[in-house]
Amino acid sequence: MSGRPLTRRAHYNRLMGARLRDLRQDAGIKPAPMARAFGVSEAAISKVECGHRGLSPQVLGVYCDLFDVSPLDLFRDVAEQYRAQCDPFRPGVYRAVRGEVRVLDGLALYADLPERYLPAGALRVGVEALNEA
Numbered sequence: 001m002s003g004r005p006l007t008r009r010a011h012y013n014r015l016m017g018a019r020l021r022d023l024r025q026d027a028g029i030k031p032a033p034m035a036r037a038f039g040v041s042e043a044a045i046s047k048v049e050c051g052h053r054g055l056s057p058q059v060l061g062v063y064c065d066l067f068d069v070s071p072l073d074l075f076r077d078v079a080e081q082y083r084a085q086c087d088p089f090r091p092g093v094y095r096a097v098r099g100e101v102r103v104l105d106g107l108a109l110y111a112d113l114p115e116r117y118l119p120a121g122a123l124r125v126g127v128e129a130l131n132e133a
Helices: 008-026 031-038 042-050 057-067 071-086 099-108 122-132
Strands: none
Touching: 008 042, 008 057, 008 071, 031 042, 031 057, 057 071
């Protein structure tokens, strides 16, 4: 490791990966069965859970379905942790920010994904769900 500071995306990927690893470990599932469920190698699971590889929408969907967690809740939890770590001197600054904004903050990291990787209508459904809240 080079000692350079992490980029925001790399830091976020590490936090997201750690959260996904916690979900897997809390469920008592080893990496090998997860790899078989995804149809990938254990190394690929390790790279996602260590934050060395970004999370694809497909992998996000499998984790959320398998562990019965909402993608929005997952993004919110990781975004809160990310903000707390990025601004340790002012931990209360973001408490007043509405939950929808926190979720959108997490989703913003995936904004540059080509539409071909997203399920049809995924963005429209997400925005409609936020408007209903």
